[in-house]
Amino acid sequence: MKPRNLAILLATGLAFTATACGGDSSGDAGGDVTITVACQPAKTAPKTRKAWDDDVATFEKAHPGVRVKSTDQQPCFDPKTFAAKLAGGQMETVFVVPVTNYADVIAKRQAKDITGQTKLVKNYGDIKQDVRDMVTKDGKVYGIPNVSYSVGLVYNRKLFKQAGLDPDTPPATWDEVRAAAKKVAGLGDGYVGYGEYGGGNVGGWHFAQSLFSRGGEMVTDHKAAFNSPEGKAVLQTLHDMRWKDDSTGSKVLIGWESLMQQMAAGKTGMMLGAPDVVTDVVQKFQGKAEDYGITAIPDGKASLTGGEAYMINPKANAAQTKAALQWIDFEFNTPGKGRLDFARGKANGEAVGVPNNDYMGDSATGKAIIEGRKANAALPVENYEPYVAATGITPKLEPEKAQELYAVLDVAMSAVLTRENADIDKLLSDAESKANSILAKS
Amino acid sequence: METLTKEPTRQAAPPRGPRPPTKRRRGARRNLIAYGFLCAALFCFAMFAWWPIIREVVLSFQQTNLVDDPEWVGLDNFRTVVDDPAFGQAWRNTLVFTLLALLCGYVVPFAVAIVLNELRHARAYLRFVVYLPVMLPPIVSVLLFRWFYDPGPGLFNQALDLVGLPTLSWLDSTSTALISLVIVSTWMNLGSGVLIYLAALQNIPGDLYEAAELDGAGILKRIWHVTIPQTRLILLLMLMLQIVATMQVFIEPFMLTGGGPENATVTVVYLMYQYAFVYGGNYGAGSALGLMLMVVLLAVAAVQLRLTREEN
Numbered sequence: 001m002k003p004r005n006l007a008i009l010l011a012t013g014l015a016f017t018a019t020a021c022g023g024d025s026s027g028d029a030g031g032d033v034t035i036t037v038a039c040q041p042a043k044t045a046p047k048t049r050k051a052w053d054d055d056v057a058t059f060e061k062a063h064p065g066v067r068v069k070s071t072d073q074q075p076c077f078d079p080k081t082f083a084a085k086l087a088g089g090q091m092e093t094v095f096v097v098p099v100t101n102y103a104d105v106i107a108k109r110q111a112k113d114i115t116g117q118t119k120l121v122k123n124y125g126d127i128k129q130d131v132r133d134m135v136t137k138d139g140k141v142y143g144i145p146n147v148s149y150s151v152g153l154v155y156n157r158k159l160f161k162q163a164g165l166d167p168d169t170p171p172a173t174w175d176e177v178r179a180a181a182k183k184v185a186g187l188g189d190g191y192v193g194y195g196e197y198g199g200g201n202v203g204g205w206h207f208a209q210s211l212f213s214r215g216g217e218m219v220t221d222h223k224a225a226f227n228s229p230e231g232k233a234v235l236q237t238l239h240d241m242r243w244k245d246d247s248t249g250s251k252v253l254i255g256w257e258s259l260m261q262q263m264a265a266g267k268t269g270m271m272l273g274a275p276d277v278v279t280d281v282v283q284k285f286q287g288k289a290e291d292y293g294i295t296a297i298p299d300g301k302a303s304l305t306g307g308e309a310y311m312i313n314p315k316a317n318a319a320q321t322k323a324a325l326q327w328i329d330f331e332f333n334t335p336g337k338g339r340l341d342f343a344r345g346k347a348n349g350e351a352v353g354v355p356n357n358d359y360m361g362d363s364a365t366g367k368a369i370i371e372g373r374k375a376n377a378a379l380p381v382e383n384y385e386p387y388v389a390a391t392g393i394t395p396k397l398e399p400e401k402a403q404e405l406y407a408v409l410d411v412a413m414s415a416v417l418t419r420e421n422a423d424i425d426k427l428l429s430d431a432e433s434k435a436n437s438i439l440a441k442s
Numbered sequence: 443m444e445t446l447t448k449e450p451t452r453q454a455a456p457p458r459g460p461r462p463p464t465k466r467r468r469g470a471r472r473n474l475i476a477y478g479f480l481c482a483a484l485f486c487f488a489m490f491a492w493w494p495i496i497r498e499v500v501l502s503f504q505q506t507n508l509v510d511d512p513e514w515v516g517l518d519n520f521r522t523v524v525d526d527p528a529f530g531q532a533w534r535n536t537l538v539f540t541l542l543a544l545l546c547g548y549v550v551p552f553a554v555a556i557v558l559n560e561l562r563h564a565r566a567y568l569r570f571v572v573y574l575p576v577m578l579p580p581i582v583s584v585l586l587f588r589w590f591y592d593p594g595p596g597l598f599n600q601a602l603d604l605v606g607l608p609t610l611s612w613l614d615s616t617s618t619a620l621i622s623l624v625i626v627s628t629w630m631n632l633g634s635g636v637l638i639y640l641a642a643l644q645n646i647p648g649d650l651y652e653a654a655e656l657d658g659a660g661i662l663k664r665i666w667h668v669t670i671p672q673t674r675l676i677l678l679l680m681l682m683l684q685i686v687a688t689m690q691v692f693i694e695p696f697m698l699t700g701g702g703p704e705n706a707t708v709t710v711v712y713l714m715y716q717y718a719f720v721y722g723g724n725y726g727a728g729s730a731l732g733l734m735l736m737v738v739l740l741a742v743a744a745v746q747l748r749l750t751r752e753e754n
Contacts, residue, residue, distance in 0.1 A: 079720075080719040109507070109510065190594060198703060199699065199703065201700075251594075411704050418703040
């Protein structure tokens with residue numbers, strides 16, 4: 001090699017080495033740092049997107065040296081691309097994970113251990129203990145929860161009135177649900193009293209919700225426990241509503257949004273759902289806000305919880321992790337700021353007022369959030385009072401191997417919705433043996 | 443004579459400079475360009491077809507979260523999918539779907555192509571009309587059929603009602619769900635099949651038909667004795683392509699039925715999707731299932747090659 005070429009090669013190599021070292025040291029030493037954050041609102045929602053961008057600018061000003069880059073993938077968390085994005089280095093520094101995926105993401109070490117750094121989120125201590133426990137494994141913390149709610153019963157107040165039912169006294173038991181559904185369906189062709197799913201794993205998911213509400217269990221000691229009187233009651237009630245009362249409609253709904261679309265169309269009386277269903281029915285599918293109410297889950301022995309937490313990319317360095325937690329604190333956990341700036345949300349036309357978040361409980365922060373939400377409500381909050389008033393319902397986590405079990409129970413749910421002669425005992429015992437073979441591999 | 447011919451050549455020797463390329467060199471240069479294009483094509487194939495296949499084979503023996511180093515698990519992934527209660531049903535559904543799709547998707551386009559080929563008027567217009575559904579993105583076609591099949595205001599049930607026939611549950615019954623998917627699939631792929639069959643039919647010499655007509659053969663005999671023998675190779679090719687395509691059916695169950703009701707429309711590829719993207723990213727099990735399907739399809743392809751060779 002000619003001496004000149006050798007010199008160029010050595011100089012280039014040294015430059016690369018210096019750059020690489022510089023990158024590491026500046027990142028860890030707290031110099032200039034860039035973080036990527038998920039969940040920027042889509043361009044189709046210009047007002048909320050601008051609010052987010054304003055928040056980014058405010059945050060950067062308050063934290064000199066930190067640069068925030070937003071990504072607007074919708075939905076924010078997509079289980080189909082999650083692992084591939086992480087493997088390909090495309091995952092944001094801060095990403096959101098729904099409660100259904102906490103265990104999986106933590107077990108696969110796809111979220112950073114942030115134990116000891118949670119103090120960077122000022123109100124972390126105010127988050128309810130049971131909600132914090134969900135992101136904690138073996139004493140280590142892997143995320144900052146920012147949403148938590150339990151399932152209730154969403155109903156159409158207008159249809160209730162038309163059917164001669166009192167919308168201020170919604171059904172409190174499954175027997176009352178059945179009776180009310182029959183009356184709503186009696187309004188005429190195309191009216192569905194109670195909508196239910198039979199596929200896409202949402203059938204099995206709703207089976208679990210109904211089972212918990214009756215006091216049943218999905219899994220006990222790593223064995224299927226749903227082949228029980230409560231499990232049988234879930235399927236029997238649904239079967240009778242479909243074939244004796246004709247109050248569930250004749251479609252086997254498979255998509256999560258399909259039932260919400262039907263609710264928004266104003267011909268479905270009731271469905272199981274968390275308060276965010278009301279938000280989607282009103283905001284996404286243009287249902288009339290004043291028509292919808294939510295009450296506690298029927299029977300109310302227990303209720304499946306839902307929610308989400310922000311987690312940190314395990315590949316983030318110390319400086320990025322610090323900046324990421326500061327961003328989470330600013331945007332998602334400080335009353336009056338970021339996502340909790342309800343006044344701005346109302347001005348931007350968001351569905352403020354739905355009690356879809358109780359992650360801070362009765363703490364000072366929790367009270368401030370509730371007051372801010374009430375003061376700026378854009379929806380009729382009195383319609384959600386039956387849900388808020390129903391305290392004391394035990395929150396219940398998803399069972400282990402949840403998605404696999406839901407897929408198994410889709411079969412039983414679709415069977416009672418499509419076959420009049422469905423053998424419920426056999427459906428449950430078949431599902432039980434299939435579930436046990438899945439659980440045995442845990 | 444030899445001297446005469448050689449002498450002027452020596453005198454007319456070209457001045458020193460680049461020698462004109464010989465025939466062999468010209469050939470080599472042409473080949474070089476061809477090899478260049480070939481290399482680019484091979485590179486693309488290797489990157490986007492062969493490498494993923496190799497990765498799939500490797501992945502089917504591994505457990506991975508795509509972040510940590512993968513763990514070799516031997517045949518565990520295969521055991522997992524074989525033990526799955528939906529495994530047998532998925533294969534049964536896939537085979538039944540393939541058979542039904544062959545019956546409909548093989549015969550219908552061939553018949554339509556023959557009719558179009560026989561027409562003297564509006565042939566171009568009708569070809570366009572038949573090909574039109576192919577231009578729709580599959581997702582649009584599937585969503586269109588979701589409305590057709592709707593048990594309430596759906597087009598099909600309204601049509602049945604109009605002529606006084608009982609309405610059907612279409613996608614919402616275990617007895618009709620799979621055939622409903624076959625109808626969607628046939629409709630979506632009709633145009634492509636017709637186009638290929640038409641091209642084959644137009645290559646049949648007209649005098650064969652004239653001779654058959656002189657011998658008094660009617661339309662059915664002409665199809666049996668002229669059309670089918672003359673298009674046998676293309677029929678065989680289409681058969682293989684149909685089997686390979688229909689055994690990989692995914693979008694129809696994914697969009698229309700979610701595999702239900704009661705697993706009546708779970709297919710092998712749909713089950714693969716569930717393993718990879720619904721059951722917490724079990725890519726190993728999904729790959730194992732994919733590998734099994736690939737082996738079956740390779741066997742089908744081998745049989746087809748054998749048949750084609752015998753035909754030749």
